Amino acid sequence: MRALEPWVESPLTxxxxxxxxxxxxxxxxxxxxxxxxxxxxxxxxxxxAALGAAIVASxxxxxxxxxxxxxxxxxxxGKHGGVLLAPFPLGEKIWIGLIVFGQDTSLGLVQxxxxxMAKQIREAAPGSRSDEQILAEQFESELDRSLRRLFGR
Amino acid sequence: MxxxxxxxxxxxxxxxxxxxxxxxxxxxxxxxAESSMVGTDPAPLxxxxxxxxxxxxxxxxxxxxxxxxxxxxxxxxGHLMLKPxxxxxxxxxxxxxxxxxxxxxxxxxxxxxRLE
Numbered sequence: 437m438r439a440l441e442p443w444v445e446s447p448l449t450x451x452x453x454x455x456x457x458x459x460x461x462x463x464x465x466x467x468x469x470x471x472x473x474x475x476x477x478x479x480x481x482x483x484x485a486a487l488g489a490a491i492v493a494s495x496x497x498x499x500x501x502x503x504x505x506x507x508x509x510x511x512x513x514g515k516h517g518g519v520l521l522a523p524f525p526l527g528e529k530i531w532i533g534l535i536v537f538g539q540d541t542s543l544g545l546v547q548x549x550x551x552x553m554a555k556q557i558r559e560a561a562p563g564s565r566s567d568e569q570i571l572a573e574q575f576e577s578e579l580d581r582s583l584r585r586l587f588g589r
Numbered sequence: 590m591x592x593x594x595x596x597x598x599x600x601x602x603x604x605x606x607x608x609x610x611x612x613x614x615x616x617x618x619x620x621x622a623e624s625s626m627v628g629t630d631p632a633p634l635x636x637x638x639x640x641x642x643x644x645x646x647x648x649x650x651x652x653x654x655x656x657x658x659x660x661x662x663x664x665x666x667g668h669l670m671l672k673p674x675x676x677x678x679x680x681x682x683x684x685x686x687x688x689x690x691x692x693x694x695x696x697x698x699x700x701x702x703r704l705e
Contacts, residue, residue: 513617542643544618544636551632 439471447556448473455549458517459536461485464529465492474536488534492523511543520546524554526561594622597700601680604696606688608667612704615639615679629683638671638681646673659694672697674704 437452437460439445444462448471452460459474461481467489475481491510499507510521517538523530533554537546594612601610602624609625611634618639623631646656660671670693672680680700682693 542616542618542636542639544614544620544632545640547619548633548636 437471437473441470443560443562444471444557447553447560450556451549451553454552455535455537455546456541457535457537457546459534461488461534463489463532463534465489465523465532470531484534488521488532492521492530492532495521496523509547513543518543520550522547522550522554524558526558531557594704595624597680597703598622598624601682601693601696601700604682604684604688604693606667606685607682607693608685609634609681609683611635611638611681612700613639613679613681615642615673615675615677621678625683634681634683638669639679642671642673642679659697661690661694668693670694670697672701674701678704680704 437445437448439448439462448460448462451457452473457473460472461469461475461484462471463469463485467485469481469485472481475484495507495510499505509523512519512521517536520533520535520537520543522533522535524533525531531554533550535546535550537543598610598612601607609623609629609631611623611625611631612621613619613635614621616639618636620631620635623635625631625634642657642660645660649655649657657671657673660669660673662669667686668682668684668688668690670682670684670690674680680697682697684693
């Protein structure tokens, strides 16, 4: 597990132990990666973060168009496991958890422990850093910097 | 569709001392129908009950006893009774210490038959 923000590590470690999730990506709603577990290639993280953030954004827009408020979590359930995309508020920002899990756990368990992790992250967040604005022109360099730190390169 | 499940849950909660009753998707560990007293969160109950049932199923299989019919846990402040309906469905009841356990077991068996 690697995290850009040290205060995320403890809640994420606990979540991984409790939920038996295989892959985890914590990111901002703009797709900036905060922490990851299980990914071995930075390219994968980049693609998954971009796609995950896009799915949450489109789902939110769909909810807005349908006047349905918030649609909450997005779950893709497959034969051998599933993917949970779970946005949660952190201060005035929205963070997103992307969790890939197998048959050794269940959607219910992953959701229950995800709620606990989100609560712990909210309690641990210092506030100022999580509220940092990432400007569009800074996005790519910020992403490169994040990936280098996440993969130790 | 959900009325069938709600009716089953309502029948279980009519047994004295039942604080929470749920029909649970045993594979995903999520709530299908529930009736709980204030302060009992059915989501963790469903998730952990499904996980426990899966693990006990494995244990009983190793012991050569086949799948569990009823799982009963007695704790200091109450009881937890689980009745697998099928590989996909599970009925769960959380009670206080004063519940008539025989009556509860009959209610869970009846619930399982109605859901089969």
